[in-house]
Amino acid sequence: DVKVTQSSRYLVKRTGEKVFLECVQDMDHENMFWYRQDPGLGLRLIYFSYDVKMKEKGDIPEGYSVSREKKERFSLILESASTNQTSMYLCASSSRGLKAYEQYFGPGTRLTVT
């Protein structure tokens, strides 16, 4: 079974703090993704990575950065947290080729910025 884990289920941070969200997958997947999910807006892609040290912007990269130093780990960084970044953050991974869009999700991190 694919397992994707995220460092925290719930997180509360103050405005202006630097926030790190960690994601680890154990299936040797090449692709990893960060989404945020908000009511009425659905899942929106923030960043994705097709390989180690490689990153691509998604739909809403502003205010976020990512790091992928090892194949199994993909980190999302909020450089200076703001209240509009309060959301559910979901990490996903997938293999290459036709299976690239059969994504496996982690349990999510509910981030509250106060």
Next chain:
Amino acid sequence: QKEVEQNSGPLSVPEGAIASLNCTYSDRGSQSFFWYRQYSGKSPELIMSIYSNGDKEDGRFTAQLNKASQYVSLLIRDSQPSDSATYLCAVNTPNTGNQFYFGTGTSLTVIP
């Protein structure tokens, strides 16, 4: 226009009935289509993928794809209360930079 559109629902069906969930997409170049199930407070889980026109069956689930009409549907036969969840449609659109879009989901409630 959104890349992927779904009726938000809620859709309610009695236990044992067929639930029909629909999704339309805007880009004719879309190639791969997926249904994810998301229980309240949980993350999405892939339940079906379909890549060519026609029907694909997996247990009580059938995905139907019609590329000419640009819609994909999910049928759930013999609906159970445990099927109550939000169902997300997702589409791979290689002509766009992002390539992968989710709909906002349809909420399904199966009434015992």
